[in-house]
Amino acid sequence: MRDVPHNELRRTARQMNLPGFGAEQQRALHNAHVLVIGAGGLGCPVMQALAATGVGHLSVIDDDTVSITNIHRQILFGADDVGRKKVEVVGERLEALQPGIELSLIDAQFNTRDALELLKGVDVLVDGSDTFATKFLAADAAEIAGVPLVWGSVLRYRGDIALWWSGPGAPAGGVGLRDLYPTQPDPDSVPDCATAGVLGVTTSVVGGLMATEVVKLLAGVGESVVGKLRVYDALTASVRAFQVSRDPARELVTGFGEYKEAACALPGDPSPLGGRLGVDVREAHEKALSDIPGGTHHLPTSVWEADPGTAAALIDSLPEGADVVVYCAAGARSDRFVECFQDRASARGITLTSLTGGTNRHGIELDG
Numbered sequence: 001m002r003d004v005p006h007n008e009l010r011r012t013a014r015q016m017n018l019p020g021f022g023a024e025q026q027r028a029l030h031n032a033h034v035l036v037i038g039a040g041g042l043g044c045p046v047m048q049a050l051a052a053t054g055v056g057h058l059s060v061i062d063d064d065t066v067s068i069t070n071i072h073r074q075i076l077f078g079a080d081d082v083g084r085k086k087v088e089v090v091g092e093r094l095e096a097l098q099p100g101i102e103l104s105l106i107d108a109q110f111n112t113r114d115a116l117e118l119l120k121g122v123d124v125l126v127d128g129s130d131t132f133a134t135k136f137l138a139a140d141a142a143e144i145a146g147v148p149l150v151w152g153s154v155l156r157y158r159g160d161i162a163l164w165w166s167g168p169g170a171p172a173g174g175v176g177l178r179d180l181y182p183t184q185p186d187p188d189s190v191p192d193c194a195t196a197g198v199l200g201v202t203t204s205v206v207g208g209l210m211a212t213e214v215v216k217l218l219a220g221v222g223e224s225v226v227g228k229l230r231v232y233d234a235l236t237a238s239v240r241a242f243q244v245s246r247d248p249a250r251e252l253v254t255g256f257g258e259y260k261e262a263a264c265a266l267p268g269d270p271s272p273l274g275g276r277l278g279v280d281v282r283e284a285h286e287k288a289l290s291d292i293p294g295g296t297h298h299l300p301t302s303v304w305e306a307d308p309g310t311a312a313a314l315i316d317s318l319p320e321g322a323d324v325v326v327y328c329a330a331g332a333r334s335d336r337f338v339e340c341f342q343d344r345a346s347a348r349g350i351t352l353t354s355l356t357g358g359t360n361r362h363g364i365e366l367d368g
Contacts, residue, residue, distance in 0.1 A: 004030045004054070005100065012054045025219035026054055032218045033057040035118060036126040037110050037138055039064070039086040041073040041198065042152050043128030045207030046214070048076060051094040051101055053215055058094060059104035061118065062086045069289060073200035110134055112256040115141040124214050127151045128207070133259035136184045139177035140253045143167040148217060148226075151177060152210045157199055157234040159206030162244070163213050165226045167252055175227030179247045184260060202234045272355055272362040276323045279314070281333050282359070290359050292327060301333045311341050320348050327355035327362075334358065 004027050009016075016022050032055050036043050039062040047058060066074075066081040066089060076093045077086070087105040094101055108114070110129070115137065119125060125147050127138040135151070142149035146168035152161045166176035209232065216222040227244040273294040280287060280298045287298060297314060304311040318324060324345070326334040334354040345352045355362065 001027060001031050002056075003027065008054060008098070008100065011098070015053065020221050021219065025221060028219050029054040029215065030056040032123045033059065033121055034124045034126060034214060034218075035059040035061070035122045036128055037134065038062055038128035038130065039074070039076070039090050040070070040128055040130055041154060041200075041203035042130075042207045042210065043126070044074045044076040044090075045204045046126055046128055046211045047090060047094060048097065049208060049211035050214060051097040053211070054098065055101075055214075055218070057102040057104070059106065059118070059122070060087055060090055061106040061108055061110050062090075063107055063109050073198060073203040075204060110137060112137065112259075115256075116145055119145040119147050122147055124217060125149045126210060126214060128210075131261060132184050133261045136177070136181075137256070137259045139164060140256060143176045143178075143253045144255070146170055149177070150210050150213045150217075152206050154198055154203050154206050157202060159202055159209075159232040159234075160229060161206055161209045161213065161232070162229045163217065163224060163226050166246070171226060173226075173246050175244050175246050176253070178253065179227070179250060180229065180244045182247075182250065199234055202232070205234065206232055272327075273325050276325050276353075277318065279324055279326045279337070281326060281328050281337050286329060286359070292355075292359060292362055301328065301337070304337070308340070311337065312344060315341055315345050315348070315350065318345075318348070318350055321350065323351045323353075325353050325355050327358050329358045330360050331356050331358050 004023070008030065009026065012026055016026055034050055034055050034057070036047055036058065039047070039060055043060065043062070047060060050058060064086050066077045066084050066086055068079065068082050071077045071079060076090055081089045085107055087107050091103050091105045094103060119141060125138065125142050127135055127149060129135055129138065135153070139149060139151070142164065143166045148163065148165040150163055152159065164176050165171060166174040209230065213224065217224045229242045229244055231240045273292060278292060278294055278296055280291070281301045281304070283300045283302060299310060299314055326337050328334045331354060338352045338354045342352050
């Protein structure tokens with residue numbers, strides 16, 4: 001085990017004054033290797049905290065570039081970084097926090113082909129991803145390799161945090177993500193942050209809690225409880241805890257399966273409106289992020305649900321016999337619009353169709 005350099009001991013001296021946290025614990029952090037999936041709202045605060053605390057080797061995998069919509073919650077980035085590769089910026093920020101840190105910056109997606117190779121020599125895997133497909137792939141890879149997984153997710157004002165550890169070398173009765181969620185939900189069944197929103201500071205709180213779990217596990221301080229799910233509510237500043245138990249009937253994962261991403265249109269796909277009129281029932285902030293070319297009318301759901309007369313007036317203004325596509329982010333709100341107003345539209349010979357998958361499937365990013 002490598003000794004901690006003198007300058008690093010000085011840099012981290014304040015935490016070595018803590019009861020139960022001394023040179024031995026700092027040396028354990030210095031010799032640890034943590035792999036972080038995703039340099040986003042969770043990955044950024046996790047990596048910032050781990051580099052500052054003294055984890056000696058950090059790997060991060062992400063193939064994205066910085067967008068202006070990222071920086072309200074992805075705290076390693078600034079406005080001047082827009083358009084740059086995330087892993088490149090992350091490397092600069094982490095080296096500034098801990099000179100001499102060993103970094104593996106992987107400009108790629110976490111995938112079944114390379115997952116197990118990436119986990120070789122890794123002490124803890126951190127899942128900061130934002131899709132069901134990647135989360136279940138990460139959980140399965142961790143279980144196959146027997147690597148502890150610190151897992152988190154955020155949406156709106158809520159965050160979830162857990163330590164999963166199952167498979168070879170895991171503690172007796174180890175618990176994995178699939179003991180809580182045996183199968184991956186439909187990717188389009190739950191809104192993402194772009195649709196539902198997320199409070200920026202919530203990601204920092206949840207990321208800080210995730211980083212704390214990593215530090216406790218690596219340094220051997222405090223209590224690291226495998227399978228304890230913690231749910232953070234930003235509006236009440238409360239944390240609830242639930243213990244997930246190992247499902248004795250579940251067989252451990254030994255190979256990768258199918259991981260379904262939300263459906264997306266390919267570049268160059270024709271507009272799903274197909275020359276028909278489009279009615280967008282999303283909110284204004286959603287329209288600012290992505291849109292479907294050719295949409296000609298915008299009536300937010302919050303407006304027409306509060307005053308159905310606005311929708312009636314819109315329908316009455318459309319050409320008789322028009323073929324109209326109603327769309328939202330994933331299809332639920334457009335379904336409601338069609339259900340509520342199809343009779344009024346039919347009376348004027350107008351056909352209302354809800355666009356399956358909405359802009360999540362067919363839209364284009366507007367902010368680059």
